[in-house]
Amino acid sequence: MRISQLSTESGVPIPTIKYYLREGLLPQGEQTSATRAEYGPAHLRRLRLIRALLEVGRVPVAAIRTVIEAVEDERTDVHTMLGTAHYALASRPEPHADDEEWTRAREAVDRLIADLGWRVSPLAPGRDELTQTLVTLARLGMPATDADLLVYARTAMSLAHDHEMAKIPFDGPRDVAVETLVICTVMYGKAFDVFRRLAQESESARILEA
Amino acid sequence: MRISQLSTESGVPIPTIKYYLREGLLPQGEQTSATRAEYGPAHLRRLRLIRALLEVGRVPVAAIRTVIEAVEDERTDVHTMLGTAHYALASRPEPHADDEEWTRAREAVDRLIADLGWRVSPLAPGRDELTQTLVTLARLGMPATDADLLVYARTAMSLAHDHEMAKIPFDGPRDVAVETLVICTVMYGKAFDVFRRLAQESESARILEA
DNA sequence: AAGGCTGGATAGTTGAACTATCCACTAGGA
DNA sequence: TCCTAGTGGATAGTTCAACTATCCAGCCTT
Numbered sequence A, B: 001m002r003i004s005q006l007s008t009e010s011g012v013p014i015p016t017i018k019y020y021l022r023e024g025l026l027p028q029g030e031q032t033s034a035t036r037a038e039y040g041p042a043h044l045r046r047l048r049l050i051r052a053l054l055e056v057g058r059v060p061v062a063a064i065r066t067v068i069e070a071v072e073d074e075r076t077d078v079h080t081m082l083g084t085a086h087y088a089l090a091s092r093p094e095p096h097a098d099d100e101e102w103t104r105a106r107e108a109v110d111r112l113i114a115d116l117g118w119r120v121s122p123l124a125p126g127r128d129e130l131t132q133t134l135v136t137l138a139r140l141g142m143p144a145t146d147a148d149l150l151v152y153a154r155t156a157m158s159l160a161h162d163h164e165m166a167k168i169p170f171d172g173p174r175d176v177a178v179e180t181l182v183i184c185t186v187m188y189g190k191a192f193d194v195f196r197r198l199a200q201e202s203e204s205a206r207i208l209e210a
Numbered sequence C: 001a002a003g004g005c006t007g008g009a010t011a012g013t014t015g016a017a018c019t020a021t022c023c024a025c026t027a028g029g030a
Numbered sequence D: 001t002c003c004t005a006g007t008g009g010a011t012a013g014t015t016c017a018a019c020t021a022t023c024c025a026g027c028c029t030t
Helices: A005-010 A013-020 A039-054 A061-070 A078-089 A100-116 A125-139 A146-167 A174-208 B001-010 B014-023 B041-055 B061-072 B077-089 B100-116 B125-139 B146-167 B174-208
Strands: A030-033 A036-038 B032-033 B036-038
Touching: A005 A039, A013 A039, A013 A061, A013 B061, A030 A146, A039 A061, A039 A174, A039 B125, A061 A078, A061 A174, A061 B174, A078 A174, A078 B061, A078 B146, A078 B174, A100 A146, A125 B041, A125 B174, A146 A174, A146 B174, A174 B077, A174 B125, A174 B146, B001 B014, B014 B036, B014 B041, B041 B061, B041 B174, B061 B077, B061 B174, B077 B174, B146 B174
Parallel strands: none
Antiparallel strands: A030 A036, B032 B036
């Protein structure tokens, strides 16, 4: 398959495909001569993944590249690779290192994760993201209660356990595992977010018509 | 309070505050002379809300303005106002109007919402967002099953019903209701997203150590 | 042998969210 | 009273991300 066919099949314009090639999101095609390269179904598949992450997940190009680089480095084991993917999907807030309020919130987050018995790296960016969210809620005058957080955490775990990690083929090839993980995280994350807003609208209608 | 104090209290630089004033995100201060205006605690509060939506929620400035305009238009009733806020928080995908696959997915979405008994406007952008997500999942070779979607939908409803809409003071002033809704939607949405990723990491660790 | 693609390189565009500069003016202290 | 830092308002510039456009030499088909 040549680049123009890749373009028509995927709906992505040629200059954009070239851009993804430059950025290392898409592997080079197999060079057949100085001015010709051959692309396969793997390229088409990768291209669809890129567009899905960009359009539905709003994942930045740089993060996508990070994931792809982790997959292509054969030395990393599967768990580390999945970790890298997860960390790339996070939106790191600036650390606010020397802030009293921040430090206390961060300790609360660490305690919560420990209490839940979750096995999460102390370096996981999610800890910082959660800290930022809690600090922000407090500053807005609506601090989250421990009880609320526990409900959210357990709900998240039940979805992750029963419907997401269960889908991931850990015994298959490594690239398929990461790809599945990323798709699950991003797409079902989006789906859940939309469902939540729809549910809120429905509740609002019910309450305000009474 | 003058603009410089607003800046130091909120941590937002003066030129940025001026930008928010220009963009209509922040109401003008009370003019006390040709070159002086007075800002109150409401401005500080608003500024914190703006930063929360931008930094934690990644809500675009244009969407924030839409919400604010709806609140300030006294003619709209509360339900419409909350609707406007919700719709502003959505990320409208382009409609793909004349696409067979899209149309079928859209019908499935409409059927699902009807089956759930949810009261959602047929114009709600969430319907399009969900359609896009399902089409994308199918194109990636991992179509969502009805059973999975139902679980996500019911889980979302239970959080929305018990922990989000229950918090909203429908009987108070209208601006407080919208503000609370937006904060709940965005901040707890973020919190849930982070919990989900942390839960996935924890599950991954558990599975791969066995 | 000619016209259309191709890969590769380089430069330009768009949109969002700021950021910087300028200016006339004025409040508030020396 | 005068001076100066700060103010509001306007306008223009910056940065970053994600493209998009143009150019060019070379091949491949017809």
